[in-house]
Amino acid sequence: MDLYEHQGKELFAKHGIPVPRGIVAEGPEAARAAAEALGGPAVVKVQVQAGGRGKGGGVVLVDSPEEAEAAAERMLREGFQGRRVNRVLVEERLPIARELYAAILLDRSTGTDLAMVSVEGGVDIEELARERPEAIRRQHIDPEIGLHPYHLRRLTGALPNELRDLVGNVVAGLYEVLTTEDATLVEVNPLVVLTDGRVLALDAKVTIDDNALYRHPEIEMLRSAFPIDPVEFRAREAGLQYVKLDGRVGIIGNGAGLVMSTLDLVHQAGADAANFLDVGGGASADAIATSLEVVLSDPAVRSVLVNIFGGITRCDLVARGLLEALERVQPTVRIVVRLDGTNAEEGRRILREAGHPMIVPAETMLEAARVAAELANAEAAR
Amino acid sequence: MTILVDEGTRVVVSGITGREGRFHALRNRAYGTQVVAGVTPGKAGQDVEGIPVFDTIADAVEATGANTSLIFVPPRFATEAIYEAADAELPLIVCITEGIPVRDMARVASYLRGKPSVLVGPNCPGVISPGRANVGIIPGEICIPGRVGLVSRSGTLTYQIVHELTQRGIGQSTCVGMGGDPVHGVGFLEALEAFEADPGTDLVVMIGEIGGDDEERAAAYIAERMTKPVVGYIAGFTAPPGKRMGHAGAIVTGSRGTAQAKAEALEGAGVRVGRTPTEVADLVAAALP
Numbered sequence: 073m074d075l076y077e078h079q080g081k082e083l084f085a086k087h088g089i090p091v092p093r094g095i096v097a098e099g100p101e102a103a104r105a106a107a108e109a110l111g112g113p114a115v116v117k118v119q120v121q122a123g124g125r126g127k128g129g130g131v132v133l134v135d136s137p138e139e140a141e142a143a144a145e146r147m148l149r150e151g152f153q154g155r156r157v158n159r160v161l162v163e164e165r166l167p168i169a170r171e172l173y174a175a176i177l178l179d180r181s182t183g184t185d186l187a188m189v190s191v192e193g194g195v196d197i198e199e200l201a202r203e204r205p206e207a208i209r210r211q212h213i214d215p216e217i218g219l220h221p222y223h224l225r226r227l228t229g230a231l232p233n234e235l236r237d238l239v240g241n242v243v244a245g246l247y248e249v250l251t252t253e254d255a256t257l258v259e260v261n262p263l264v265v266l267t268d269g270r271v272l273a274l275d276a277k278v279t280i281d282d283n284a285l286y287r288h289p290e291i292e293m294l295r296s297a298f299p300i301d302p303v304e305f306r307a308r309e310a311g312l313q314y315v316k317l318d319g320r321v322g323i324i325g326n327g328a329g330l331v332m333s334t335l336d337l338v339h340q341a342g343a344d345a346a347n348f349l350d351v352g353g354g355a356s357a358d359a360i361a362t363s364l365e366v367v368l369s370d371p372a373v374r375s376v377l378v379n380i381f382g383g384i385t386r387c388d389l390v391a392r393g394l395l396e397a398l399e400r401v402q403p404t405v406r407i408v409v410r411l412d413g414t415n416a417e418e419g420r421r422i423l424r425e426a427g428h429p430m431i432v433p434a435e436t437m438l439e440a441a442r443v444a445a446e447l448a449n450a451e452a453a454r
Numbered sequence: 455m456t457i458l459v460d461e462g463t464r465v466v467v468s469g470i471t472g473r474e475g476r477f478h479a480l481r482n483r484a485y486g487t488q489v490v491a492g493v494t495p496g497k498a499g500q501d502v503e504g505i506p507v508f509d510t511i512a513d514a515v516e517a518t519g520a521n522t523s524l525i526f527v528p529p530r531f532a533t534e535a536i537y538e539a540a541d542a543e544l545p546l547i548v549c550i551t552e553g554i555p556v557r558d559m560a561r562v563a564s565y566l567r568g569k570p571s572v573l574v575g576p577n578c579p580g581v582i583s584p585g586r587a588n589v590g591i592i593p594g595e596i597c598i599p600g601r602v603g604l605v606s607r608s609g610t611l612t613y614q615i616v617h618e619l620t621q622r623g624i625g626q627s628t629c630v631g632m633g634g635d636p637v638h639g640v641g642f643l644e645a646l647e648a649f650e651a652d653p654g655t656d657l658v659v660m661i662g663e664i665g666g667d668d669e670e671r672a673a674a675y676i677a678e679r680m681t682k683p684v685v686g687y688i689a690g691f692t693a694p695p696g697k698r699m700g701h702a703g704a705i706v707t708g709s710r711g712t713a714q715a716k717a718e719a720l721e722g723a724g725v726r727v728g729r730t731p732t733e734v735a736d737l738v739a740a741a742l743p
Contacts (some may be wrong), residue, residue, distance in 0.1 A: 123701070175701075175702040175705075176702075177702045177703065177706065178556055178557070178560060178636065178637070179706055180636040180637060180666050180667075180668075181666075181667065181668075181671065181706075183559070183560050183563035183564065183637040184560065184563075184564065185560070186706060188702065188705065188706075197701045197705065198701050198704050198705060201701075201704075201705040208705065210706075214564055215557065215560045215561045215564050216561065216564045216565070251557070254555055254557055256556055256557075256636070257702055257703070259701070259702050261701060281555050281556045281557065283529065283553045283554060283555045283556065284555035284556070284557065284558075286530070287555075315694055317694055325610075326610050327608060327609045327610030327611060328608065328634070328663075329606075329607065329608025329609065329610065329611030329612070329634075329661070329663050329689045330608065330609075330610040330611040330613075330614055330689075332611075332663060332664070332689035332690040332693050333611050333614070333687075333689040333730075333731060335690075335692045335693060336689065336690070336691045336692050336713075336729075336730075337730055338692075339691070339692040340729065340730070344692070345692065348693070348694065353552075353609070381610045381613045381614050381617070382593070383579065383591060383592065383593050383609065383610060383613055384474075384591060412614075412617060413593055413596065413613060413617070414593055436732070437614060437730075437731065437732075438730060438732050
């Protein structure tokens with residue numbers, strides 16, 4: 073789960089990392105009042121769970137509360153890169169002398185934490201990493217021993233003396249966020265040095281491990297701040313992994329890898345998927361029925377492809393779930409069904425005997441993708 | 455010959471009295487695997503259709519000579535079961551459980567370093583050596599014995615590709631579902647190394663997906679060390695670009711983790727990469743001696 077900047081900064085502050093004074097605003101008037109409270113000049117920052125805000129117009133320097141109001145109004149109205157925006161962060165404007173970079177993430181290649189401190193920060197950090205990798209100090213931290221002072225000395229060793237302890241304290245705070253809040257990524261870009269010598273986290277990127285949310289109910293509650301599509305909400309409540317996409321072929325499959333592969337095959341067959349939907353392992357008839365309802369609720373869908381390879385999932389239950397769903401919703405588009413694996417024969421027989429006019433059986437995954445793509449394109453051309 | 459599991463595999467199932475544990479323990483036994491014991495704290499002395507249940511893995515090992523741990527317990531107890539199996543010095547631990555917090559797994563990985571136990575998973579379908587032993591949830595009936603090794607990050611996509619191989623009469627030496635979690639046990643590197651050394655394997659299929667840089671590192675290994683042919687597949691060419699948070703991941707790996715980048719890395723190492731599961735099977739058929 074990716075946190076908003078302001079949520080990340082609240083965690084930072086809780087763990088002793090200095091952050092700018094800031095106020096969250098959910099409307100233009102609130103943004104104006106926030107800028108007034110901060111003394112007039114301010115920075116208005118769009119709150120989205122994504123990077124690239126600085127380059128994309130999501131961060132605006134304003135000189136007055138009126139300008140803050142106008143900036144917030146535009147951000148809330150326009151959204152950011154296709155995402156809905158329902159809040160902005162209004163922060164004090166600070167005199168910056170220098171930009172640095174600090175991050176800790178769980179490094180999947182070693183299974184240990186990897187801390188990084190760079191003598192330069194900002195939007196071109198990836199370019200810096202490629203061109204002058206020595207500018208970024210890296211230190212693995214084995215979870216068995218935790219963070220030690222030598223790690224910090226090593227990480228801050230390329231910085232001027234007066235900055236080493238200040239930056240070291242920030243890294244120690246980041247490590248505390250990582251370990252106590254079950255984060256997999258904490259990143260500060262830029263970490264700024266002010267003209268008065270203070271060091272502050274000007275941004276905050278925090279990703280929390282979804283699998284660990286059961287032991288962090290207070291973080292789970294932060295989710296209520298995210299804008300969510302009602303269809304995605306319904307899918308999540310039913311335990312389905314659903315992501316809306318831009319194409320016309322509705323997709324239902326079991327297992328993320330198989331569903332991704334199905335998306336690829338549909339694309340190769342000349343159409344695009346309207347969604348990603350993984351019903352998960354051991355899918356019940358009811359889960360299949362809900363999946364179909366979720367997929368069909370998207371008006372862009374012109375055909376549906378159900379691709380199931382039964383392992384724990386039983387194809388006979390999938391077939392029954394489909395027929396059950398077809399009693400509840402009256403689809404206006406054809407549903408191509410491909411069943412293989414556990415009880416596939418039985419599942420195919422159930423569908424054959426039902427003889428539902430909207431169901432099109434397919435023998436193979438490749439054929440299913442081709443037929444679903446053709447149906448969608450033909451429907452769209454009408 | 456095979457890797458990881460064979461006729462000598464003697465399985466102890468943690469969580470055997472749970473719904474999934476019971477179902478798959480019995481399915482593995484019906485396949486012909488020696489499922490010799492189960493573990494559920496507080497249920498020692500009971501049995502599951504003749505499989506004796508113990509309080510601890512160490513008790514089970516003493517009584518039955520089990521040498522492989524298969525774990526089905528819920529995520530908050532699963533890492534304890536892995537530690538327990540490692541302390542009982544079992545050479546192979548297969549953890550099926552999905553949803554273990556990644557920091558818990560990082561501590562497990564750290565603990566296992568330098569120890570004799572090999573971990574497969576978590577969040578994986580397990581390991582099967584067709585006709586010899588099935589340890590996990592891969593449907594045995596889609597596999598046939600043969601000389602193609604397979605390693606995959608995915609579950610059902612693995613079944614799809616195995617199915618396509620089997621339909622062409624191409625059997626498998628061992629199929630390893632390494633699982634999709636960020637911190638896991640056996641990965642592409644370890645599996646490729648084992649298949650390279652296995653006289654029963656002529657060719658290896660590796661199935662990757664978007665995210666991380668496991669495939670890129672495997673490509674480097676293949677270019678340097680592998681003599682046997684490798685056929686690859688990557689899922690996720692048209693997957694929605696994840697809302698990438700921050701730069702740290704890209705700085706560490708130097709990769710964007712896209713399917714395109716992975717396929718190019720593998721092809722650069724001489725791997726033939728199929729664009730569909732069907733093409734993977736075609737490439738395997740063409741490359742086999």
